[in-house]
Amino acid sequence: MAKIKKTIKTIRVDADKCNGCRGCEIICSAYHAEPKYSSINPAKSRIQVLTHRLQNIWLPVFAGEYTPAECMGRDKYVIDGKEYEECAFCRAACPSRDLFKDPDSGLPLKCDMCEGNESGPLCVEWCLNDVLTYEEREEEVEEEVEMEEMEIGLGSLIDKYGLDKIASTVARMSQKD
Amino acid sequence: MRYAETGYNLEIDLATGNIERVETDPKLMELHLGGLGTSVKMHWDRVPPETKPFDPENLLIFSTGLFNGTPAYSSNRTVVSFISPQTGLLAYPMMGGFWSAELKYAGYDKVIFRNKSPKWVYLWVHNDTVELRDASHLEGRGAVETQDLIREELGEPKAEVAAIGPAGEHKVFVASIEQSRSSASRGGGGAVMGDKKIKAVAVRGTKDVYLARGAEFMEHMKEVTEYINFRNENPLPGVMTILSGIGSPQEMKHTDEKWHTESFAWGNARVRRKDFWTKEVEEKWTKTHLGTVKRLISCFNCPQQCGGLVSYEGVPRYMMKCFSKLTYLMAAYVDDLDFGFKIAQRAFEYGVDSFSTPQILAFAVELYEAGILTDKDFEGCPSDKEGRFMWLLDRLALREGIGDVLADGTYWAARKIGNGAEEYDHNTIKKHEQMNIKLGMLDPLYYLMFATNEKISITQIEGNWPQAAFPSREDREAFVKDWPQIPDDKFKQYFLDWEPRGDNSNPYYPTPQMSAEIVDWMEMLHNIDDALCLCAGMASFCLKPPYHIHNYPKLISAATGMDLDEEGLKKIVNRSRNLHRAYNIRLGLTRADEKPPEDHWRKRFPELEEELLTTYYKYKGWNYDGVPTKERLHELDLDYVAEDLEKRGFLKDGQD
Ligand code: SF4
Ligand code: SF4
Ligand code: SF4
Numbered sequence: 001m002a003k004i005k006k007t008i009k010t011i012r013v014d015a016d017k018c019n020g021c022r023g024c025e026i027i028c029s030a031y032h033a034e035p036k037y038s039s040i041n042p043a044k045s046r047i048q049v050l051t052h053r054l055q056n057i058w059l060p061v062f063a064g065e066y067t068p069a070e071c072m073g074r075d076k077y078v079i080d081g082k083e084y085e086e087c088a089f090c091r092a093a094c095p096s097r098d099l100f101k102d103p104d105s106g107l108p109l110k111c112d113m114c115e116g117n118e119s120g121p122l123c124v125e126w127c128l129n130d131v132l133t134y135e136e137r138e139e140e141v142e143e144e145v146e147m148e149e150m151e152i153g154l155g156s157l158i159d160k161y162g163l164d165k166i167a168s169t170v171a172r173m174s175q176k177d
Numbered sequence: 178m179r180y181a182e183t184g185y186n187l188e189i190d191l192a193t194g195n196i197e198r199v200e201t202d203p204k205l206m207e208l209h210l211g212g213l214g215t216s217v218k219m220h221w222d223r224v225p226p227e228t229k230p231f232d233p234e235n236l237l238i239f240s241t242g243l244f245n246g247t248p249a250y251s252s253n254r255t256v257v258s259f260i261s262p263q264t265g266l267l268a269y270p271m272m273g274g275f276w277s278a279e280l281k282y283a284g285y286d287k288v289i290f291r292n293k294s295p296k297w298v299y300l301w302v303h304n305d306t307v308e309l310r311d312a313s314h315l316e317g318r319g320a321v322e323t324q325d326l327i328r329e330e331l332g333e334p335k336a337e338v339a340a341i342g343p344a345g346e347h348k349v350f351v352a353s354i355e356q357s358r359s360s361a362s363r364g365g366g367g368a369v370m371g372d373k374k375i376k377a378v379a380v381r382g383t384k385d386v387y388l389a390r391g392a393e394f395m396e397h398m399k400e401v402t403e404y405i406n407f408r409n410e411n412p413l414p415g416v417m418t419i420l421s422g423i424g425s426p427q428e429m430k431h432t433d434e435k436w437h438t439e440s441f442a443w444g445n446a447r448v449r450r451k452d453f454w455t456k457e458v459e460e461k462w463t464k465t466h467l468g469t470v471k472r473l474i475s476c477f478n479c480p481q482q483c484g485g486l487v488s489y490e491g492v493p494r495y496m497m498k499c500f501s502k503l504t505y506l507m508a509a510y511v512d513d514l515d516f517g518f519k520i521a522q523r524a525f526e527y528g529v530d531s532f533s534t535p536q537i538l539a540f541a542v543e544l545y546e547a548g549i550l551t552d553k554d555f556e557g558c559p560s561d562k563e564g565r566f567m568w569l570l571d572r573l574a575l576r577e578g579i580g581d582v583l584a585d586g587t588y589w590a591a592r593k594i595g596n597g598a599e600e601y602d603h604n605t606i607k608k609h610e611q612m613n614i615k616l617g618m619l620d621p622l623y624y625l626m627f628a629t630n631e632k633i634s635i636t637q638i639e640g641n642w643p644q645a646a647f648p649s650r651e652d653r654e655a656f657v658k659d660w661p662q663i664p665d666d667k668f669k670q671y672f673l674d675w676e677p678r679g680d681n682s683n684p685y686y687p688t689p690q691m692s693a694e695i696v697d698w699m700e701m702l703h704n705i706d707d708a709l710c711l712c713a714g715m716a717s718f719c720l721k722p723p724y725h726i727h728n729y730p731k732l733i734s735a736a737t738g739m740d741l742d743e744e745g746l747k748k749i750v751n752r753s754r755n756l757h758r759a760y761n762i763r764l765g766l767t768r769a770d771e772k773p774p775e776d777h778w779r780k781r782f783p784e785l786e787e788e789l790l791t792t793y794y795k796y797k798g799w800n801y802d803g804v805p806t807k808e809r810l811h812e813l814d815l816d817y818v819a820e821d822l823e824k825r826g827f828l829k830d831g832q833d
Binding site: 019020021023026036037039043050052056128 | 246247248250275278282321325334335357358382383384385386387388391392394395402405406409471472473474475476477478479480482486488494495496
């Protein structure tokens with residue numbers, strides 16, 4: 001199988017340096033406002049700082065994938081004597097919690113690495129405490145892995161209904177538009 | 178659509194439990210911006226001067242400022258205002274932390290409490306859901322622990338809680354309001370809160386705050402950010418470490434306490450110990466400090482880290498900032514930093530002001546040593562210094578025995594105790610305990626700041642002008658060369674000519690006229706900060722700050738959509754300051770009250786001091802008694818204030 005190059009974008013979180021200011025939440029919500037920077041609402045941020053001040057917990061977590069169903073079991077971590085709240089490290093917008101959902105519409109939020117912003121991820125830029133570091137690296141991956149999300153979904157639909165049926169449905173739907 | 182402000186206040190009638198969401202007049206932002214400015218206006222309009230601090234009519238206002246919740250770094254102050262039980266004047270202690278942004282996101286600019294609740298309650302503000310909840314189970318709980326208890330009970334880990342402890346419940350005149358790593362502590366806000374039977378105010382908000390021209394605002398913020406980075410990387414040369422950076426004093430970071438322990442006075446603001454900071458002390462203190470401060474923490478949206486999470490073995494954790502690790506131990510003459518961390522924990526849970534309280538305790542110890550307070554007053558008190566202070570703190574916070582008298586603060590306690598106790602009340606201005614500093618030569622700028630500001634607390638007035646003249650001309654030249662913050666170029670010359678000794682030195686230089694101008698500049702900036710609710714540490718309280726008179730108008734214009742220039746901004750805060758002054762005049766403030774403690778400087782110059790005060794009043798447009806003149810009030814669109822002052826006899830017709 002052919003190998004291709006892929007850029008992996010990572011934000012490294014050095015949580016020990018976090019001073020809990022929530023500046024990252026502010027800038028993320030401001031950037032994603034419509035129009036850009038017209039409003040601020042940290043509850044809409046794609047990064048959330050989980051905090052328990054007296055327990056010395058300051059944990060910036062990025063919004064990951066949406067999941068329609070919650071896990072069967074939950075996880076709870078104790079690190080260095082600090083007990084993190086249930087699901088603290090999970091990035092999913094999940095029915096079990098309000099985190100990473102637009103407070104008005106309830107729609108899931110996902111970090112898009114500030115797509116379209118020239119200087120890159122804004123939370124990284126705005127955090128003056130060097131908690132967040134942006135890294136890019138090239139990785140060689142199997143070509144088939146490169147398949148887009150939609151292709152994966154379509155593949156499963158084809159498996160289920162057969163290619164002909166899917167094709168005619170798509171044709172019908174596109175005429176409607 | 179309202180920009181920067183939400184345009185709504187919460188009005189809480191504690192007597193009936195009625196809660197109203199009230200739209201505010203957009204005009205008020207044009208006239209007073211927000212924060213302290215619009216709060217003062219509300220006190221003027223609604224609380225007549227006959228009102229006593231513990232009358233139901235005394236409003237208790239928790240206010241955000243224009244910039245809370247916006248991306249402006251370090252904008253996180255909450256101004257709490259009320260007529261102070263200690264001073265009888267309008268007090269406005271501020272706290273940093275996280276509360277005010279949360280209130281903005283909940284959709285409100287201010288929470289206004291009136292009347293008194295029949296039973297203990299706390300207010301829970303969650304966007305459109307606002308309720309008074311029973312707090313009887315929280316009575317007696319500490320101001321720090323209450324915050325987590327409420328978060329747990331609400332199941333809202335992100336709720337921000339401002340709470341009082343037992344001292345507030347007992348209406349101790351120096352009771353504070355505690356919130357995360359900050360406190361609104363000066364002037365007894367905790368007592369007024371306790372009098373109204375409000376244990377806490379909890380807030381969580383998930384709504385939008387709007388900017389009129391957001392992209393432009395961010396462009397200006399980019400410059401501010403660059404300057405913050407520049408200043409953090411380049412501490413100022415020629416001044417001591419604590420003054421060389423930006424932000425509030427980084428007391429949780431620095432372990433070197435030579436300056437505080439040797440320059441400030443120990444005990445009841447009495448003794449300077451000029452060789453305290455020995456090698457052994459340094460080693461021991463550094464070890465304790467580093468072993469105790471678990472993490473440096475900031476307030477909302479601030480890149481600095483003035484606060485610390487304190488974890489001292491054997492005492493519950495708490496957060497600390499500023500100078501409080503030293504105030505108790507210095508007042509108690511205890512040479513051990515461990516004591517500082519231990520007693521502060523208890524004091525924060527009680528919820529008391531860590532500047533005033535240690536001085537009151539030290540005052541009590543002096544009275545005991547002088548035989549004015551007796552064994553009977555001190556019955557059951559341990560004889561060691563540490564134990565004695567802890568014992569006194571318990572008494573004061575709970576108003577037990579002699580503590581009931583001490584709880585009213587040094588001034589009132591001295592008058593109640595009598596028998597010569599008044600002599601020991603030597604460090605108050607307008608009945609309020611001052612920093613524990615005693616110096617040699619009169620300083621004209623500090624004279625004015627101590628004497629005149631409505632805050633009655635020096636740390637909230639000084640800032641942009643260096644505390645002392647630089648010895649060498651080259652250093653002065655280097656300093657003024659890169660000084661974009663100054664409102665007028667003439668100040669460069671004032672600074673260049675200012676020398677540590679000789680003709681051009683304190684007390685005659687800066688001249689009274691220059692002194693008035695410099696003090697006015699610093700106050701002006703403090704008043705802007707307090708209207709925006711931006712941390713003074715990033716603007717008015719430090720040298721060469723990121724925010725100043727030249728970039729503030731641009732930021733405010735972009736945020737609010739108003740078109741404001743420097744003159745316009747100055748006029749607004751001048752208006753609010755004059756209104757504040759008029760309000761305090763109505764409450765009984767006089768020229769005679771405007772003086773620093775007798776022993777603040779060893780060398781005093783009565784004639785010069787009179788001239789300083791008169792010159793400053795004149796510069797401000799006030800008459801000999803410190804009352805704003807009719808003309809000045811007219812210029813500031815405050816004719817209604819002039820009328821009121823005339824009606825009440827504070828301004829006499831034709832005799833400004
Ligand atoms: S901006 Fe940085 S320091 Fe502040 S909360 Fe976010 S990660 Fe922590
Ligand atoms: S990278 Fe951009 S989208 Fe992702 S959390 Fe940071 S600011 Fe938000
Ligand atoms: S400078 Fe310090 S006190 Fe001021 S906002 Fe920042 S962290 Fe808070």
